[in-house]
Amino acid sequence: MKDFLSINDLGEFATIYKEGxxxxxxxxxxxxxxxxxxxxxxxxxxxxxxxxxxxxxKRLLRSAFFQVKNQVENGKYILVAKTSITEIPFLKLEKNLKWGLKKIGCIK
Structure with a gap:
């Protein structure tokens, strides 16, 4: 499975924020x-x-996402950190990410 590429274009960010x-x-x-x-x-x-x-x-979110990357469908993903992220243990953060991806419907 080929790894995920980076999103670099501001227009692409705007499209994902608006339509995603x-x-x-x-x-x-x-x-x-x-x-x-x-x-x-x-x-x-x-x-x-x-x-x-x-x-x-950003390191925590990147690491949590790459733990579940084989389970997610193709698409464009943006993870935005909230201020409370520094107080959450990594395992809980990873669990929350999996739960959120299931709620959106993008886990295979």
Missing amino acids: KKWHCEGMIIFYVLSDEKKFAVVASKKVGKAVVRNRA
């Missing part, structure tokens, strides 16, 4: 659009904290 399915979980927001391509992005705004905290939040 959205689900709020504890610690994150999941955006998903069905597509033939497999693309993925992680976003942490300055509201999450300083650079060190934002980078840790």
Whole structure:
């Protein structure tokens, strides 16, 4: 299975935010659009904290997503970190991600 590519284009971000399915979980927001391509992005705004905290939040989300990447359908995914992400243990974060992906309907 080929790995996910990065989403780099601002227009693509805007399309996913506008037209995609959205689900709020504890610690994150999941955006998903069905597509033939497999693309993925992680976003942490300055509201999450300083650079060190934002980078840790992005690493946690990236790691949790790649734990379940073989179970998800093709599409474009954006994970947005919430401010509460730093207080959540990794296993709970991963469980919340799986639950949110099931609710959106993108787990095979």
